[in-house]
Amino acid sequence: xxxxxxxxxxxxxxxxxxxxVPSQSDTKPRNPNLLVIQTDEHNFRTLGCYGGKIVTxxxxxxxxxxxxxxxxxxxxxxxxxxxxxxxxSGRYPQHTPVVTxxxxxxxxxxxxxxxxxxxxxxTGFAGKWHLDGRGxxxxxxxxxxxxxxxxxxxxxxxxxxxxxxxxxxxxxxRLPGGKLSYALAGANDKTYTTDWLCDKAxxxxxxxxxxxxxxxxxxxxPHGPNTVRAPxxxxxxxxxxxxxxxxxxxxxxxxxxxxxxxxxxxxxxRRLMRNYYxxxxxxxxxxxxxxxxxxxxxxxxxxxxxxxxxxxDLCGEHCRLNKGLPYEGSAKIPFLLRYPxxxxxxxxxxxALSCVDFLPTVLALMDVETAGKEEGRDASALLMGQKVDxxxxxxxxxxxxxxxxxCAVTDDYKLVYSPQDVPWLFDLTKDPDELTNLFTSEMxxxxxxxxxxxxxxxxxxxxxxxxxxxxxxVEMAKASR
Numbered sequence: 465x466x467x468x469x470x471x472x473x474x475x476x477x478x479x480x481x482x483x484x485v486p487s488q489s490d491t492k493p494r495n496p497n498l499l500v501i502q503t504d505e506h507n508f509r510t511l512g513c514y515g516g517k518i519v520t521x522x523x524x525x526x527x528x529x530x531x532x533x534x535x536x537x538x539x540x541x542x543x544x545x546x547x548x549x550x551x552x553s554g555r556y557p558q559h560t561p562v563v564t565x566x567x568x569x570x571x572x573x574x575x576x577x578x579x580x581x582x583x584x585x586x587t588g589f590a591g592k593w594h595l596d597g598r599g600x601x602x603x604x605x606x607x608x609x610x611x612x613x614x615x616x617x618x619x620x621x622x623x624x625x626x627x628x629x630x631x632x633x634x635x636x637x638r639l640p641g642g643k644l645s646y647a648l649a650g651a652n653d654k655t656y657t658t659d660w661l662c663d664k665a666x667x668x669x670x671x672x673x674x675x676x677x678x679x680x681x682x683x684x685x686p687h688g689p690n691t692v693r694a695p696x697x698x699x700x701x702x703x704x705x706x707x708x709x710x711x712x713x714x715x716x717x718x719x720x721x722x723x724x725x726x727x728x729x730x731x732x733x734r735r736l737m738r739n740y741y742x743x744x745x746x747x748x749x750x751x752x753x754x755x756x757x758x759x760x761x762x763x764x765x766x767x768x769x770x771x772x773x774x775x776x777d778l779c780g781e782h783c784r785l786n787k788g789l790p791y792e793g794s795a796k797i798p799f800l801l802r803y804p805x806x807x808x809x810x811x812x813x814x815x816a817l818s819c820v821d822f823l824p825t826v827l828a829l830m831d832v833e834t835a836g837k838e839e840g841r842d843a844s845a846l847l848m849g850q851k852v853d854x855x856x857x858x859x860x861x862x863x864x865x866x867x868x869x870x871c872a873v874t875d876d877y878k879l880v881y882s883p884q885d886v887p888w889l890f891d892l893t894k895d896p897d898e899l900t901n902l903f904t905s906e907m908x909x910x911x912x913x914x915x916x917x918x919x920x921x922x923x924x925x926x927x928x929x930x931x932x933x934x935x936x937x938v939e940m941a942k943a944s945r
Contacts, residue, residue: 495676496803496830497767498580499665499754502551502680503747504544504592504622505687505787506773508798510744518703519744523752524800527771531802532811532847536875538818538859542775542787542795544620545594546864547819551774552576552595552609554823554838556926557862562595564864566620569595569609574835576823577678578610583832586672588613590664591682594620601644603633611680616664622684624691625651626660646689656693658685658743662750666757673761681754686743686777688786696742705737708781708793710897717899720885721869722791724783733780740779768803768829772822782898790861790871790880791898801847803829808849814875816859817843839926858915860922862930870930872919879903879915883935887912887943903943916943 508514512521513528540550541557549555549562552575557563561570577587589611596605602619611617616633624646625636637649653659665681691697707730710717718724751771758764774797778784781793788794799817801807806829817825820840827834828844845852863869869882878890878898889903889912902908920940923931930936 494766495583495585496805497676497763498576498585498678498770498826498830499669499758499767500680500770500772501751501754502548502591502682503686503771503773504682504684505775505777506744506798507740507777507779507793508773508796509779509793510686510741511798513800514798518700518705519741519748521744521748523748523755524771524798526755527751527769527800527802528810530804530809531769531800532807532813532849534799534801534813534817534847536814536816536859536873537772537797537799538795538816538861538873539773539775539787539797540818540820540860541862541864542789543864544592544774547774548594549573550819550840551772551822554820554834554840556820556839556860556928558926558928559839564866565594566598568597569607571607573609574837575609575611576827577680579827579832579835580676580678580830581610581612584676586613586668586675586677587611587679588668588677589680589682590616590661590668591618591680592620592622592684593617593682601635613668616661617682622646622687622689624657624689624693625649625655626657627655646691648691648693651693653693656746658683658746658750659693662753665754669754669757669761669763673763675763675766683747683750685747686740690736690739690743692739692742692746696746697739699745700738700741703738703741705734705741705780707733708779708897710782710899711780713782713897713899718782719880719882719888719901721863721867721880721882722782722784722789725785728780728783728785736785737779740777765804768801768826770822770826771798771800773797788864788867790863790869790873790878792892792896795861795871795873801826806844807847811847811849813843813846815843815846815855815857816874817841817846818859818861821859856918858918860919860926860928862928868930868933870919870923870928870936872915872922874915877908877911877915879912879919881919881936881939883933887916887939889915912943913945916940920944 513525539547545565546557549560599619627636637645637647778793824842861871
């Protein structure tokens with residue numbers, strides 16, 4: 465006897481089968497999220513995973529333990545704007561064309577965020593941008609460069625207190641005449657800039673947890689002024705920071721491009737470093753808050769988490785503060801990446817990399833095609849622990865128009881050319897304090913020749929005008945023979 469409701473029977477059977485067999489869309493891997501956390505003027509030696517002993521940084525260290533740590537990652541130019549331009553674009557400063565601070569990023573630049581936005585990603589940015597000229601603070605620049613939600617992006621400044629004002633985000637500290645101030649002004653765990661910006665990142669993650677999303681969290685600390693909210697201001701009040709060996713170096717150990725700062729005594733340095741350590745600790749605690757939110761929403765393992773900085777801070781090394789020089793404390797930056805589905809836990813990459821390598825590397829990890837305009841290298845295979853036979857362990861750095869220099873750096877050596885002085889070559893393994901110039905040593909002649917040839921090739925390929933400076937050009941030609 466034929467069923468009275470044949471179509472209903474078939475429909476029920478099909479529905480049951482559909483419940484038992486996952487659809488193709490259910491089994492397709494989800495696109496990974498991307499979270500980039502960038503600090504400002506951060507000496508890598510303050511982090512536990514880079515050997516720091518004073519500040520405990522368990523949350524940042526976790527990214528190294530569960531991901532990969534790069535030991536030789538450098539700011540392509542160790543100054544805020546140029547470094548940031550390189551990171552977001554994958555291009556050298558002379559082509560972004562942000563060669564020093566307060567220059568606008570070129571309208572033609574395609575950032576990693578824009579590439580992901582075109583792929584359907586929700587994108588956003590909170591914190592210091594520093595790529596739209598001299599505006600200060602200049603909230604939500606009109607040119608978004610792919611960061612759709614840029615309400616909490618400000619162009620520049622190192623404000624310590626931020627608030628949600630009636631007309632949007634605002635600086636929460638003012639001088640008596642109404643001028644914006646860098647003062648703490650009673651900032652607490654809701655209004656201190658690091659906390660406030662991390663709250664915005666957490667809100668974005670919660671809103672877009674269905675994914676995929678791309679978010680950049682750009683923290684102005686631990687850049688000066690060296691002040692931090694309670695209780696971090698008291699945590700290291702009795703700590704005596706170690707005094708770098710290079711603080712007391714001789715004139716013969718000092719290149720002409722690195723004149724020592726005046727009045728930087730051990731006493732003053734220790735006073736400055738106490739709050740610097742406090743800022744680092746506050747950053748680590750907030751990184752922990754962000755990781756907790758990702759875990760709570762089951763997003764942690766499907767989110768590529770990057771922790772890095774725009775440049776370092778010499779923190780007394782070579783009797784200097786801040787940045788701008790090719791020395792390790794200024795130019796080397798932390799770079800950690802966690803992505804367990806592709807990057808083995810506990811990985812270490814020793815090969816020299818720089819900010820221009822970030823865009824092609826992270827997009828390759830995400831299986832996303834770049835815009836094809838990048839000049840950096842795809843180092844994803846190195847981060848995944850794979851052997852790369854043809855990889856060249858060398859990166860190229862450059863100074864600003866105010867202090868012109870060219871640098872080639874590997875895991876072991878650093879070579880610096882400038883119009884101010886003779887070439888300098890450091891053996892980073894034997895001389896980690898960078899005190900001895902080995903350029904004229906016969907033992908290092910082949911090292912100098914090989915690195916100089918690579919630096920000349922970089923100048924030719926990427927049209928770096930510093931390579932055409934008479935003194936640099938002559939010295940490089942001579943050393944290449």
